[in-house]
Amino acid sequence: MKEEYYNVIGVMSGTSLDGVDLAHIQFSIKGEKWTFNILESETIPYSSIWVNTLKTAVDFSEFDLKQLNLDYTSLLASIISDFISLHKIENLDAVCSHGHTILHQPEKAITLQIGNLPEISDLINQTVVCDFRVQDVNLGGQGAPLVPIGDRILFPEYDYCMNLGGFSNVSFEEKRSRIAFDISPVNTVLNFYSNQLGFDYDDKGQISATGLINNSLLNELNNLEFYQQKYPKSLGFEFVKETVLPLIERFEIDITDKMRTFTEHVAMQIAIALPNKEGTILITGGGAYNDFLIERIQFHLPTIKIIIPENKILEFKEAVIFALLGVLKLRGQNNVLSSVTGAETDHSSGYIYKPK
Missing domain, CATH: 3.30.420.40 (ATPase, nucleotide binding domain)
Incomplete structure (x- = not known):
């Protein structure tokens, strides 16, 4: 039985606003047995300005949210690029990113994770798998939890x-x-x-x-x-x-x-x-x-x-698992469970963006 390997980065920003968690992970898959190894990992704290912005963004207008999404995508791309450069990471299969949740009202079919715009792939010159929650909400699910x-x-x-x-x-x-x-x-x-x-x-x-x-x-x-x-x-x-x-x-x-x-x-x-x-x-x-x-x-x-x-594992488990969700998406396998979210069916969620 052939063993397969994936070299990826998982990126997570949580509602506690500690910062952006990044973990460079190597997965190996043999049959149905998965193992992982966390190589480099780091949490990049937000500036006080970004903390205040993300705290208050729930009240932003639609226009301001669009601008925030652009600005945050640029910030996230810069953080990811610096992480790749600092640790001299090469031959990545993908960067798998959760983004940062601003709105989550699944009962209204609304969920917004900023930092998941297609241009992030060009900004970091890597394949990016991201925006894992939207499809589940569209299928009648809660869009969470995905872990x-x-x-x-x-x-x-x-x-x-x-x-x-x-x-x-x-x-x-x-x-x-x-x-x-x-x-x-x-x-x-x-x-x-x-x-x-x-x-x-x-x-x-x-x-x-x-x-x-x-x-x-x-x-x-x-x-x-x-x-x-x-x-x-x-x-x-x-x-x-x-x-x-x-x-x-x-x-x-x-x-x-x-x-x-x-x-x-x-x-x-x-x-x-x-x-x-x-x-x-x-x-x-x-x-x-x-x-x-x-x-x-x-x-x-x-x-x-x-x-x-x-x-x-304590600090970067969610980054590891969003990296796994990205790998499952690349493999065309289900990465969201309807038993968890209440969606119509298990499905393979997220978008894959490749640099031009």
């Missing part, structure tokens, strides 16, 4: 795979189908309040740990309509801006108490979301560094074994 097929292919040894980033999401096997959904906001809220205290984020959860739980706020958060919905379901920043933050702001309590209460809320919703409270769970994403949040998750799931991997 679960990668969890199934690359991390099958874990009962659950969870990402703690701007939002939390989980994937697992149930009756031979992959199930996945967004659980709740995480760093989109915790970072918002950390910023008010003059910090970029809550380092190891040390700020949240000093606060007190406000039970009235906790109950209102836990009773939000989204948590009563059945999967498939997904979240966008609109939910944070229009629902979660206004709810929290109604309570005139210390910021540390807001953060402590919200941390407890996140941990409780994660525990509720897992159908079986035993087994192993792989946790990745920036929230995995929040020791206090991990402690609270373990408190609510005492019989689950939490596994936090080595740093390259």
Whole structure:
């Protein structure tokens, strides 16, 4: 049986606005067995101007969004080109890029990831596979989460795979189908309040740990309509801006108490979301560094074994999986699961752009 190889770069920008994650990855495929090796990897932080722009873009006009898409595509192309040049990367099969989500309203058949314009291929002089969500939404799906097929292919040894980033999401096997959904906001809220205290984020959860739980706020958060919905379901920043933050702001309590209460809320919703409270769970994403949040998750799931991997996988797992989605697209294979998104059918999503 012939072994096949792919030399690709995965590119991811998440809603927590940490920056652009880039990972140079080599995949090998023999039969149905996939393996991967992360070579170079790097996170390029956004400037304060770009952070503010991306935070407020949800309110942009259609005209301003088009200009933002052009500007962000140029920024992303520059970041990718510098990464390729710095690490002297050659003979790439493709650059596989998620882009950055600005709008996500699948119930209205709307999702927008900027940085996925066709000209990015010419700007970096590479084949680019990108814009993975739009087709799924057009097929009646949530357009998210897309990572679960990668969890199934690359991390099958874990009962659950969870990402703690701007939002939390989980994937697992149930009756031979992959199930996945967004659980709740995480760093989109915790970072918002950390910023008010003059910090970029809550380092190891040390700020949240000093606060007190406000039970009235906790109950209102836990009773939000989204948590009563059945999967498939997904979240966008609109939910944070229009629902979660206004709810929290109604309570005139210390910021540390807001953060402590919200941390407890996140941990409780994660525990509720897992159908079986035993087994192993792989946790990745920036929230995995929040020791206090991990402690609270373990408190609510005492019989689950939490596994936090080595740093390259912890930080770049989503970049790795979007690289895999790109490779699957190049191979003409399905890279989105209807059992996860609710689309009409499994399908091979994304666009392939080649430089002129």
